[in-house]
Amino acid sequence: xxxxxxxxxxxxxxxxxxxxxxxxxxxxxxxxxxxxxxxxxxxxxxxxxxxxxxxxxxxxxxxxxxxxxxxxxxxxxxxxxxxxxxxxxxxxxxxxxxxxxxxxxxxxxxxxxxxxxxxxxxxxxxxxxxxxxxxxxxxxxxxxxxxxxxxxxxxxxxxxxxxxxxxxxxxxxxxxxxxxxxxxxxxxxxxxxxxxxxxxxxxxxxxxxxxxxxxxxxxxxxxxxxxxxxxxxxxxxxxxxxxxxxxxxxxxxxxxxxxxxxxxxxxxxxxxxxxxxxxxxxxxxxxx
Numbered sequence: 001x002x003x004x005x006x007x008x009x010x011x012x013x014x015x016x017x018x019x020x021x022x023x024x025x026x027x028x029x030x031x032x033x034x035x036x037x038x039x040x041x042x043x044x045x046x047x048x049x050x051x052x053x054x055x056x057x058x059x060x061x062x063x064x065x066x067x068x069x070x071x072x073x074x075x076x077x078x079x080x081x082x083x084x085x086x087x088x089x090x091x092x093x094x095x096x097x098x099x100x101x102x103x104x105x106x107x108x109x110x111x112x113x114x115x116x117x118x119x120x121x122x123x124x125x126x127x128x129x130x131x132x133x134x135x136x137x138x139x140x141x142x143x144x145x146x147x148x149x150x151x152x153x154x155x156x157x158x159x160x161x162x163x164x165x166x167x168x169x170x171x172x173x174x175x176x177x178x179x180x181x182x183x184x185x186x187x188x189x190x191x192x193x194x195x196x197x198x199x200x201x202x203x204x205x206x207x208x209x210x211x212x213x214x215x216x217x218x219x220x221x222x223x224x225x226x227x228x229x230x231x232x233x234x235x236x237x238x239x240x241x242x243x244x245x246x247x248x249x250x251x252x253x254x255x256x257x258x259x260x261x262x263x264x265x266x267x268x269x270x271x272x273x274x275x276x277x278x279x280x281x282x283x284x285x286x287x288x
Contacts (some may be wrong), residue, residue, distance in 0.1 A: 115141035150177025
């Protein structure tokens, strides 16, 4: 048990203790890790590494837009019929596709692909989560593809054909897309921002001591993934200031929206997981 010295009594530190204190003052806090790519990258070509990086970044974009869907539902107390997770999947895809930006189009394709890859992994591990709040990964993938076709069949036809997406199902997608777009537009219309409305977000990319996570921290910082959320929603909807957009090490591959904290969290592990899924696909399919 330590004892607080009496006021007015000088505290004399021993030489060893003093040197330790001085050493800590000089060293300061421990430094963040130097970025290092995932070990799976050792088995990839330079081009494949670049593809895996892009795949991970595209999925980071889609993920933060998914969490932004939760943000809108929470901040505006929007009614949601059915599973909220499935609902904001659709909203995220709508927001990305309606931007009519080719980079976002590719992000949506990779958003579908990551669910196909994770579905294959879940099947191998015999871990199909029928009880989960999300739809099954493969269902999420095909639902995303249907919205892609509903928005622009010409642009996404080759992608859908590569999956052997059924023609009869594709015929239903344009009307489903329009119905979903109309529904979300009607729900969000009362909360559209005025001419001078802006939202101040608090953006933070927290440091990590894990070299692989540090690698993807740098990647998403360079791409300004969290800033994309700010750009998309500030001045678009009447959101109150102070929403936090945080990227950090979580200990789990996931992303979260906390209504109480008004905070979106993107986990570095989630970005790493996407990259590793893509890298493993290249390793398992060397002739593709």
